[in-house]
Amino acid sequence: MKSLFVFRETHNLHWFFHRGLGLPTFADFPKEMPLIMDAAAQYHACSIENWYEDFQDVTLRTNIVKIPQNVLSYFRADEMILPSECYAAQAENGDWSEDEDEDAVQVSVYGALWWCSNDSNSALFSSSLPFRSSATL
Amino acid sequence: MNKNLKLFGKRSVGCFIKANWHAPIDAKWINTGQSLCVKQLDEFYQVIKASDILKDDLNRLGDNTDYVIAFREYVSNIHPGSEFRCYVKKNELIGISSRWWPEFFPHFLAERSQILMEVQRFFLDHIQNKFSLENCAYTLIACSD
Numbered sequence: 001m002k003s004l005f006v007f008r009e010t011h012n013l014h015w016f017f018h019r020g021l022g023l024p025t026f027a028d029f030p031k032e033m034p035l036i037m038d039a040a041a042q043y044h045a046c047s048i049e050n051w052y053e054d055f056q057d058v059t060l061r062t063n064i065v066k067i068p069q070n071v072l073s074y075f076r077a078d079e080m081i082l083p084s085e086c087y088a089a090q091a092e093n094g095d096w097s098e099d100e101d102e103d104a105v106q107v108s109v110y111g112a113l114w115w116c117s118n119d120s121n122s123a124l125f126s127s128s129l130p131f132r133s134s135a136t137l
Numbered sequence: 138m139n140k141n142l143k144l145f146g147k148r149s150v151g152c153f154i155k156a157n158w159h160a161p162i163d164a165k166w167i168n169t170g171q172s173l174c175v176k177q178l179d180e181f182y183q184v185i186k187a188s189d190i191l192k193d194d195l196n197r198l199g200d201n202t203d204y205v206i207a208f209r210e211y212v213s214n215i216h217p218g219s220e221f222r223c224y225v226k227k228n229e230l231i232g233i234s235s236r237w238w239p240e241f242f243p244h245f246l247a248e249r250s251q252i253l254m255e256v257q258r259f260f261l262d263h264i265q266n267k268f269s270l271e272n273c274a275y276t277l278i279a280c281s282d
Binding site: 067 | 198204212268273
C-alpha cells in the first residue's frame with residue numbers, strides 16, 4: 001500500500017507541470033515489477049522434480065522418473081496403442097479372456113519400452129507382437 | 138526387470154501419476170472405478186494416452202526440458218471441502234480459497250477461524266521463503282489429525 005501511495009504522489013501531472021517538465025511520458029513512470037516475469041523459469045520452478053525435494057516432508061511420497069526420448073515421442077503421438085507389455089500383464093492377471101484375444105490387433109509401430117533392461121528390449125522391438133489398439137478396449 | 142512394474146508391485150494401493158506440472162484429471166473416466174488410482178501397467182498407459190492435460194505438459198517447454206512422470210502415493214477419499222488453494226505474493230500469504238471454489242461446504246463457515254489459523258501456521262512453518270518463486274499458488278489438503 002505504501003509504495004502505491006508514493007507512486008501516486010510523486011507522479012501526478014501537477015508535480016510535472018510544477019517543475020516545468022511538461023507532460024510526463026511513459027519513461028517518467030517507474031515500472032511496476034511485472035507479476036509474470038519469465039514464464040519458462042516459472043514453469044521450471046513449478047515442475048515437480050524441482051520442488052519435491054524441498055517439500056517432501058509435507059507432501060505425498062513420490063517417485064520421479066525421467067521420460068526417455070523414445071517414450072516421450074510415444075506419449076506425444078495421438079494414436080492410442082498400448083505396448084505389448086500391457087498385454088502380457090493382463091494375460092498374467094487372467095482378466096483378458098480368450099474371446100477378446102482374437103480382437104487384438106497386431107501393430108508394429110511402437111516399441112514403447114520403458115525403463116527396461118536390455119534383455120527385453122530386443123523382444124519388444126520385434127515386428128509381430130500383439131499390441132492392443134483403442135478399438136479393442 | 139522393469140523398474141516401473143516393481144514400483145507398482147511395491148504398492149498394492151496404487152498411485153497417482155502426474156507429469157511435471159499437472160495430473161491427468163481429464164482422463165479420470167478411462168479406468169475402472171473412475172479414479173486416478175493407477176495399479177497396473179495398462180492403466181498407466183491408458184491414463185497417459187487419454188489425457189490432453191498431460192500431453193500439453195509434455196509439449197510445454199520444447200525438447201531441451203527434462204520431462205518426468207511422478208508416481209505419487211495414492212490417498213483415497215480426499216474430501217473436496219478439505220482442499221484449499223493458497224496464494225502467495227512476495228513471500229506473504231495473501232489469500233485462501235477452496236480448491237473447488239464455486240462449491241460451498243458448510244464447514245467453511247463453521248470452522249472458518251480454525252481453517253484460517255491452520256493454513257497460516259502451515260504457511261509459516263513449511264512454505265514461506267522455501268520456494269524459489271516469491272509469487273506462487275499452492276494447494277493444501279487438510280487431514281483430520
